[in-house]
Amino acid sequence: MNGTGIGNGTDPHPAPHPGAADPTRSVIVVGSGPTGLLLAGDLAAAGVPVTVVEKRPHKISNLSRAIVIHARTLELLDARSLADEVESLGRRLDRMNLFTRLTVEFDSLPSRFKHLVMLPQYETERILERRAVAAGVRFRHETEVTGIDQDEEGVTVRLRGPDGASQELRAAYLVGADGMRSTVRHAVGLPFPGRSVIRSILLADVRLAEPPEETLSVHARGDAFAFFASYGDGYYRIVAWHRHRDIPESEPLHLPEVQEAVRLAAGHDFGMHDAKWLSRFHSDERQAPAYRVGRVFLAGDAAHVHTPAGGQGMNIGLQDAANLSWKLAAVLQGRAADSLLDTYQAERHPVGTEAMRSSGAIVRLAMAKYPWTLGFRAALTATLNVLTPVRRKLALQITGLGVKYRAAQGAHALTGSRVADVELAGGRLYEALRGGRFVLITSQDCADKTGLEDWLTVERRTGRGSGSRTTVLVRPDGYVAWAADDPDLAAVEAAVEAHVGEQVSLAR
Incomplete structure (x- = not known):
């Protein structure tokens, strides 16, 4: 080759x-x-x-770089028979804490994966x-x-x-x-286009003699902030920033500098030691x-x-x-x-x-500098913490479960929505998606046309929702391509032909 x-x-x-x-x-x-x-x-x-x-x-x-795998990504890995291995290697976390006052919980997510996984990239x-x-x-x-x-x-x-x-x-x-x-x-x-939002961010993978109570948390105080995340093996990922330490990325980073930034942000350095990776980077917003x-x-x-x-x-x-x-x-x-x-x-x-x-928005809150911005952050996070619907929406946004694609005018309300891992006669939906095929979920007595199995799987619901008369055509990426309430077979066949690109005859 x-x-x-x-x-x-x-x-x-x-x-x-x-x-x-x-x-x-x-x-x-x-x-x-x-x-x-x-x-x-x-x-x-x-x-x-x-x-x-x-x-x-x-x-x-x-180098560990990215370390968080969210619920929507776990669903996509599940559709590729990879999620079980990822979960076995990583550490599950069911919540994260922002600025002490705000806790974002994942244990009520509408997903098989009611958590995130910490795993080095x-x-x-x-x-x-x-x-x-x-x-x-x-x-x-x-x-x-x-x-x-x-x-x-x-x-x-x-x-x-x-x-x-x-x-x-x-x-x-x-x-x-x-x-x-x-x-x-x-x-x-x-x-x-875009700009650098924050420079001279410190990155470290270290051990902590006195770990924080939360395994995933953000601390911000005065002129510094610090992010903590546990790998579950005794090491923690630390992301820290000190407003008055704007040092070029080419300069070496040593543990005392990280300890200082963390002490400013969180009150103490948690007995930080045994750093196995230290680095500086800057963060941009560009698209x-x-x-x-x-x-x-x-x-x-x-x-x-x-x-x-x-x-x-x-x-x-x-x-x-x-x-x-x-x-x-x-x-x-x-x-x-x-x-x-x-x-x-x-x-x-x-x-x-x-x-x-x-x-x-999270980073700008962490970088708050003036008394009025600090007061706004404290009030906002305290208020959000008691507004369950808002915290739920934030969790859906962060995890990717809240993404819905725009549908054509007149389309069924489900079109463009992510589909949860429902139980089907042949197994779970995300098991059915493992072949990279569309999945037709229907309560009608349909049989898949011979030869079409490379492109389409036809499944019936079981368990909760099995009596629904809504037929749903699920794309290979787990989003609804088409849906209809109690359609006749001709309409289903037309939808399959339009979206899957193959003619199909579905017989009772």
């Missing part, structure tokens, strides 16, 4: 499926972080040939990479994108391989999942105006970045990937028109915008 080696030119991965060289039905993914790995794995599992281009050597970083990447490799994804490490050309038929990517030689790859579509400094975004001429330019798409941090408050960054990137992957597969398999891909921008761009607003 040319150019796919790691350092010495050897190939660490199995051979891709036979169609990998066909540029008319393949996809190139740039970036092998969580977003790129999930997307590539989805496409390969659907039979789409995929090449992942990554400029770094093949190595799973031991490198563990998430390891799981996603293993799945991608097993599905036949082709990897080209130590390979850098130097240019992109596209036409009506596809995309040509110019590359520089590990030996410095120039190469080219051709595919039907390309997805840039290559982070905040995205080469893909720059190559297609998209701006990345590309478009997630699609012709045959090129952006996902994850390449499309949007925001403050780490609430731990939404990696989660939203993974949800971007889940939204885009099934649409690309449907178009490349001839089951949908290219226009389906425009819905990626329509659905995911507003989600990125809302994440910037919500995470930015």
Whole structure:
């Protein structure tokens, strides 16, 4: 496999499926972080040939970076048979505390996952990479994108391989999942408007001799704030900031500086010791105006970045990937028109915008400086803490469960909604979604047409709600594509043909 080696030119991965060289039905993914790995794995599992281009050597970083996996992301991992492993490796948390006064609870979430999971990003990447490799994804490490050309038929990517030689790859579509400094975004001429919200943030993974009462909490006082999160193995992730310590990211960070910031924010440093990772970073709020330019798409941090408050960054990137992957597969398999891909921008761009607003609001409250802003923060958090509906809405926002996509005028009220993991005759919904198929949930006596099982699963409800006369067509990403109350079979068949892209005959 040319150019796919790691350092010495050897190939660490199995051979891709036979169609990998066909540029008319393949996809190139740039970036092998969580977003790129999930997307590539989805496409390969659907039979789409995929090449992942990554400029770094093949190595799973031991830097923890993102550490929070929210309920909606756990649902998507469940639909890929990965959630059980993630839960076994991570630590479950059912609430988070903001500024002492405000507690956001997750134990009443309308999901099978009534919690979040603390897990270092490198563990998430390891799981996603293993799945991608097993599905036949082709990897080209130590390979850098130097240019992109596209036409009506596809995309040509110019590359520089590990030996410095120039190469080219051709595919039907390309997805840039290559982070905040995205080469893909720059190559297609998209701006990345926004600004730096906060600089010289301190990051540390440490042990604590006197752990805080809450395993996930935010403290803010005076000119500093500190975020604590327990990994469950004795180590804590600390994110801290001190208003009067604006030091360049290139300067080394030592534990006493973190201890000082935490003491200012929380009153004491909890006996912090044994740091295994120390780093500085800055936090931006930026969003590309478009997630699609012709045959090129952006996902994850390449499309949007925001403050780490609430731990939404990696989660939203993974949800971007889940939204885009099934649409690309449907178009490349001839089951949908290219226009389906425009819905990626329509659905995911507003989600990125809302994440910037919500995470930015938390950080701005933490950075409150003047007496009146400090008083406002205290009053606001105390008030919100007694308003259960508001706290519930905040929990839905942070976890991604509250996302609903805009539906066409006149559509059923459920259209665009996320579907919870309901019990079906053949098992749970998210088990039925594991094949990357649409799922038709109906109370009618329907039988799936022979030969359609690659694209559609037909299931009947059981248990609570089994008497409902509402028929629901669920997309592969777990959102409602179409719904109707007590429809006749002709209407169901028409909906399946319109959304799944295949004719179907459903018989009693």
